[in-house]
Amino acid sequence: MPVLSPLTIWFICGVLLTCFVFVAWLRTRRQGDEHIRCRRCNYRLTGIAPEQTRCPECAALFSHHAKVMPGERYLDHRWRTIGLVALAIDVIGFVIPFVVLVIYQASGP
Numbered sequence: 001m002p003v004l005s006p007l008t009i010w011f012i013c014g015v016l017l018t019c020f021v022f023v024a025w026l027r028t029r030r031q032g033d034e035h036i037r038c039r040r041c042n043y044r045l046t047g048i049a050p051e052q053t054r055c056p057e058c059a060a061l062f063s064h065h066a067k068v069m070p071g072e073r074y075l076d077h078r079w080r081t082i083g084l085v086a087l088a089i090d091v092i093g094f095v096i097p098f099v100v101l102v103i104y105q106a107s108g109p
């Protein structure tokens with residue numbers, strides 16, 4: 001197996017991180033399945049009493065986080081947070097240094 005240079009490893013990490021950001025972005029936009037679920041933690045709420053105002057799993061108030069109804073399109077906040085953190089790491093650690101490197105090499109002798 002050939003020895004990879006640190007630059008190559010960094011480049012591969014950047015590409016993998018970009019792929020992960022894309023997957024997280026896809027997972028952020030979800031469609032509900034056949035169950036009523038908690039909007040905050042995705043806990044299945046089928047069978048709980050209608051007068052219950054909080055999620056039994058994460059204690060989210062249903063007045064603040066409306067239940068996700070079967071088949072409803074909604075944003076998954078956990079994946080959105082994961083995606084935004086990964087995107088920030090990707091831009092700061094990979095995209096900006098890569099652009100700087102390209103400009104630096106283009107302006108070289």
Ligand SMILES: [Zn+2]
Pocket residue numbers: 038039040041042043055056057058059060
């Ligand atoms: Zn919940």
